[in-house]
Amino acid sequence: MEPIKQFELSKEYLESLQLGIELENVDFIRESLDGVNVADIAAILDELTMQESVYVLRLLEKQLAADILIELDETTLSKVLREFENTEIAVWIELMDSDDGADILNLLSEKDREEVISEFQDRIKSEQILELLRYEEDTAGGIMAKEFIRANKNWNVIQTINEIRRQAENVEKIYSIYVVNNKQQLLGRVSLKKIILAASETRIEDIYDEDVVSVPVHLDQEEVATVMRKYDLESVPVVNAKNKLVGRITVDDILDVVQEEADEDIQAMSGISDTVDEYDSVIKLTRARLPWLLIGIVGGLLGAGFIGFFEEGLSKVTALAFFIPLITATGGNVGIQSSTLVVQSLANKSAFDNSLSQRFIKGLLVALLNGLVLSVFVFGMIVLLYGNEVKFALVVSIALFSVVLLASFMGTFTPLVLDKFGINPALASGPFITTANDLLGLAVYFLVAMSLLSI
Amino acid sequence: MEPIKQFELSKEYLESLQLGIELENVDFIRESLDGVNVADIAAILDELTMQESVYVLRLLEKQLAADILIELDETTLSKVLREFENTEIAVWIELMDSDDGADILNLLSEKDREEVISEFQDRIKSEQILELLRYEEDTAGGIMAKEFIRANKNWNVIQTINEIRRQAENVEKIYSIYVVNNKQQLLGRVSLKKIILAASETRIEDIYDEDVVSVPVHLDQEEVATVMRKYDLESVPVVNAKNKLVGRITVDDILDVVQEEADEDIQAMSGISDTVDEYDSVIKLTRARLPWLLIGIVGGLLGAGFIGFFEEGLSKVTALAFFIPLITATGGNVGIQSSTLVVQSLANKSAFDNSLSQRFIKGLLVALLNGLVLSVFVFGMIVLLYGNEVKFALVVSIALFSVVLLASFMGTFTPLVLDKFGINPALASGPFITTANDLLGLAVYFLVAMSLLSI
Numbered sequence: 082m083e084p085i086k087q088f089e090l091s092k093e094y095l096e097s098l099q100l101g102i103e104l105e106n107v108d109f110i111r112e113s114l115d116g117v118n119v120a121d122i123a124a125i126l127d128e129l130t131m132q133e134s135v136y137v138l139r140l141l142e143k144q145l146a147a148d149i150l151i152e153l154d155e156t157t158l159s160k161v162l163r164e165f166e167n168t169e170i171a172v173w174i175e176l177m178d179s180d181d182g183a184d185i186l187n188l189l190s191e192k193d194r195e196e197v198i199s200e201f202q203d204r205i206k207s208e209q210i211l212e213l214l215r216y217e218e219d220t221a222g223g224i225m226a227k228e229f230i231r232a233n234k235n236w237n238v239i240q241t242i243n244e245i246r247r248q249a250e251n252v253e254k255i256y257s258i259y260v261v262n263n264k265q266q267l268l269g270r271v272s273l274k275k276i277i278l279a280a281s282e283t284r285i286e287d288i289y290d291e292d293v294v295s296v297p298v299h300l301d302q303e304e305v306a307t308v309m310r311k312y313d314l315e316s317v318p319v320v321n322a323k324n325k326l327v328g329r330i331t332v333d334d335i336l337d338v339v340q341e342e343a344d345e346d347i348q349a350m351s352g353i354s355d356t357v358d359e360y361d362s363v364i365k366l367t368r369a370r371l372p373w374l375l376i377g378i379v380g381g382l383l384g385a386g387f388i389g390f391f392e393e394g395l396s397k398v399t400a401l402a403f404f405i406p407l408i409t410a411t412g413g414n415v416g417i418q419s420s421t422l423v424v425q426s427l428a429n430k431s432a433f434d435n436s437l438s439q440r441f442i443k444g445l446l447v448a449l450l451n452g453l454v455l456s457v458f459v460f461g462m463i464v465l466l467y468g469n470e471v472k473f474a475l476v477v478s479i480a481l482f483s484v485v486l487l488a489s490f491m492g493t494f495t496p497l498v499l500d501k502f503g504i505n506p507a508l509a510s511g512p513f514i515t516t517a518n519d520l521l522g523l524a525v526y527f528l529v530a531m532s533l534l535s536i
Numbered sequence: 537m538e539p540i541k542q543f544e545l546s547k548e549y550l551e552s553l554q555l556g557i558e559l560e561n562v563d564f565i566r567e568s569l570d571g572v573n574v575a576d577i578a579a580i581l582d583e584l585t586m587q588e589s590v591y592v593l594r595l596l597e598k599q600l601a602a603d604i605l606i607e608l609d610e611t612t613l614s615k616v617l618r619e620f621e622n623t624e625i626a627v628w629i630e631l632m633d634s635d636d637g638a639d640i641l642n643l644l645s646e647k648d649r650e651e652v653i654s655e656f657q658d659r660i661k662s663e664q665i666l667e668l669l670r671y672e673e674d675t676a677g678g679i680m681a682k683e684f685i686r687a688n689k690n691w692n693v694i695q696t697i698n699e700i701r702r703q704a705e706n707v708e709k710i711y712s713i714y715v716v717n718n719k720q721q722l723l724g725r726v727s728l729k730k731i732i733l734a735a736s737e738t739r740i741e742d743i744y745d746e747d748v749v750s751v752p753v754h755l756d757q758e759e760v761a762t763v764m765r766k767y768d769l770e771s772v773p774v775v776n777a778k779n780k781l782v783g784r785i786t787v788d789d790i791l792d793v794v795q796e797e798a799d800e801d802i803q804a805m806s807g808i809s810d811t812v813d814e815y816d817s818v819i820k821l822t823r824a825r826l827p828w829l830l831i832g833i834v835g836g837l838l839g840a841g842f843i844g845f846f847e848e849g850l851s852k853v854t855a856l857a858f859f860i861p862l863i864t865a866t867g868g869n870v871g872i873q874s875s876t877l878v879v880q881s882l883a884n885k886s887a888f889d890n891s892l893s894q895r896f897i898k899g900l901l902v903a904l905l906n907g908l909v910l911s912v913f914v915f916g917m918i919v920l921l922y923g924n925e926v927k928f929a930l931v932v933s934i935a936l937f938s939v940v941l942l943a944s945f946m947g948t949f950t951p952l953v954l955d956k957f958g959i960n961p962a963l964a965s966g967p968f969i970t971t972a973n974d975l976l977g978l979a980v981y982f983l984v985a986m987s988l989l990s991i
Contacts, residue, residue, distance in 0.1 A: 120767050242732055242733075256711070274700065310788075310792065310795065315711070332770065333768040336764070336790065336791060340798070343801075343802075347880065350806070352872065358881060363901045364905075367902050370902070377865050377866055378910055381865050382921070384865075385861070385922070388860075392855075392858075395854050400844070403841075406839040407835075407839060411836065413970075414829055418808055418829075421806035421808060422808070422812070447818050463837075466837070512869050516865065523861060
């Protein structure tokens with residue numbers, strides 16, 4: 082027996098498909114794609130030309146085409162949508178889950194969006210989608226779907242199964258059935274397993290579980306992810322201010338949120354100002370990278386002015402210049418280490434975080450230890466290897482020690498301050514702080530040198 | 537009606553609980569914790585002293601205590617386990633899912649592990665756990681559980697429901713029922729929803745879905761996460777080389793994997809060599825940070841030796857020293873940006889990645905553009921602000937341009953090479969490459985200066 086595996090996209094497969102498209106061999110194309118998972122078909126479309134993709138999407142069954150559209154990455158999707166009439170898009174959107182439909186509408190221009198909405202046939206679906214459009218993209222409301230199964234607490238198991246049957250087409254994955262009162266307020270949940278194992282006359286009231294974790298509709302998506310991770314939830318109900326059940330979020334959407342947030346943090350750390358990837362255009366990539374590089378350059382120019390200020394001393398003791406990279410690099414490394422630790426602890430907030438003073442003392446101790454080891458090492462190396470005089474070695478190592486302390490202080494507190502002001506604290510590990518640390522390091526270095534060497 | 541919310545851990549609650557423990561008021565403690573989610577109880581234990589935690593865990597129902605243990609973070613868990621007898625631990629482990637039990641056994645010393653295993657009463661559970669211990673921690677086998685529902689394709693719906701009933705206690709969350717043949721080979725899946733909606737005599741053979749994505753038992757956990765994200769799976773069956781169904785992985789475990797891998801990458805980027813957090817001891821934190829700092833220092837010392845090599849030229853044109861930080865910082869920034877983009881594209885491998893030459897050309901174009909803008913800007917600024925002569929400004933901007941090209945090249949290819957050798961490519965964004973880039977930048981700078989200024 083052939084083992085069931087993931088679909089492997091081969092060059093040969095792709096070429097035969099493209100030949101089929103060229104020859105407009107509809108049966109061949111449909112057969113080639115038969116049984117292939119929608120995520121894989123989406124990956125295939127990514128490899129085709131826009132014309133070929135459009136041709137294939139028009140050929141396929143509408144539901145299948147709608148499912149594929151959802152799986153396309155945003156850039157491709159926007160381009161594909163431009164090739165279709167708004168009437169075609171409206172039909173697809175009505176075949177999607179409400180959250181996916183709302184996401185697609187959000188990609189359209191306002192004019193197109195209004196036109197697509199005016200084409201909707203299914204009143205309930207269009208109301209659901211319009212409701213979702215109201216919420217901020219990055220909140221629970223923005224990622225929840227309106228498709229879920231709810232049961233009134235007064236129902237029995239048979240009535241609940243009938244509701245599942247009625248909704249079977251709309252609600253693809255059922256994890257839990259949410260139990261509500263007559264005001265549609267969330268009371269609890271009951272698992273499908275319990276429904277299967279209960280007698281048909283059993284009342285929902287008697288088997289439902291009151292321990293249900295819900296999230297408010299305005300909660301930030303990152304916090305929704307934290308809640309779902311903490312409680313190991315496969316889906317979470319979303320409630321409004323009056324505890325009315327308004328939607329549900331499934332864990333597969335959260336998986337994407339976690340990955341996106343991590344990617345965002347890493348990009349913030351590495352000074353890329355826009356969410357870009359390798360496949361974006363040269364211009365877009367350059368634009369995303371230039372701002373932070375320019376900030377670095379401005380920092381460098383300031384640094385140059387700064388060192389220039391000590392030109393006289395520098396011309397007397399040229400060796401001072403040798404250790405500039407050592408000082409700035411160490412300051413940068415220490416700063417990034419410190420801020421990364423704080424950023425990660427901010428992301429995993431617990432009820433009783435270390436207080437500011439605890440953070441300060443601990444950070445200070447670590448910095449003292451690191452600084453001590455590094456500066457003793459550097460002192461020894463300068464004396465041994467470079468044969469410089471002891472006084473000079475002392476200047477470098479004292480400056481290094483101070484820079485480690487300062488950079489660690491900056492690295493710890495900048496993300497805390499950014500977080501207080503609602504700015505992504507990961508930015509603190511990025512080029513901005515590194516640049517600031519460079520300048521600080523230079524200042525400390527030359528001040529120590531000038532005062533100790535009396536130049 | 538009181539809305540159902542997440543549990544909020546307050547200082548008052550904690551203090552009253554601690555008082556209860558001090559007074560050994562068993563009823564009060566049990567009542568305080570009644571209805572509180574296990575993840576929240578675990579967070580509470582984190583705030584108690586070890587003695588208090590041990591006292592509480594012994595008080596609670598065994599199943600509840602076992603559930604709480606799973607939720608503790610690894611450091612706390614290891615400490616807690618040391619306070620209990622191996623007989624007690626054995627009882628708890630038998631009440632856990634096999635994957636959680638195996639994780640706990642992995643935390644024990646070999647001697648304790650063997651003792652705990654010898655205490656097991658439940659033959660099936662202990663066989664399951666022993667099987668899981670065989671797999672590498674970071675593979676599908678290492679994170680899968682042995683608890684899942686399988687149905688033979690020859691069964692009907694009633695037989696399947698009976699199997700669910702039989703396993704109801706063991707298998708907490710049921711997403712899909714996996715369909716196997718007589719050799720236990722995976723044929724497909726059937727959703728609980730379908731079981732509920734089908735007539736009881738329907739044969740599984742007639743309703744199951746052959747389109748099931750499975751993963752091999754040795755697949756890296758990161759790739760399991762990629763598969764589950766791509767296909768939006770809530771659980772995935774794990775098969776051995778003969779396509780025999782050996783376990784399943786649920787998405788809540790994958791959520792943790794995604795977060796862990798992201799944290800690991802960020803730590804690699806920021807030069808923290810061990811997985812540490814703010815709560816670790818000063819010594820552990822220092823030890824995790826020192827190695828990369830020392831590498832940076834060694835780089836700095838090499839850089840010093842390097843600049844020293846050009847001492848004569850430097851003493852003639854002191855202004856050369858001013859722009860050292862500008863050159864090294866820009867090299868570092870460009871290198872980190874480039875490597876981050878490559879690392880992220882490696883993480884989202886698609887079937888047809890950009891080829892090496894495509895990457896090279898695109899990277900080159902972006903670097904040319906960035907380099908051009910930056911060096912023109914720097915040229916203008918030096919002439920305008922610092923009033924240096926044009927020739928000197930030309931030296932700095934030509935050096936800057938070359939450094940941008942070189943750093944971008946290094947940043948693009950280092951992660952690719954690391955990845956080829958099976959090393960985490962995120963390390964390429966870390967201090968090691970930054971240090972290498974610093975040295976390269978200095979070399980370029982002084983070589984350009986020496987040849988153009990003929991000093």
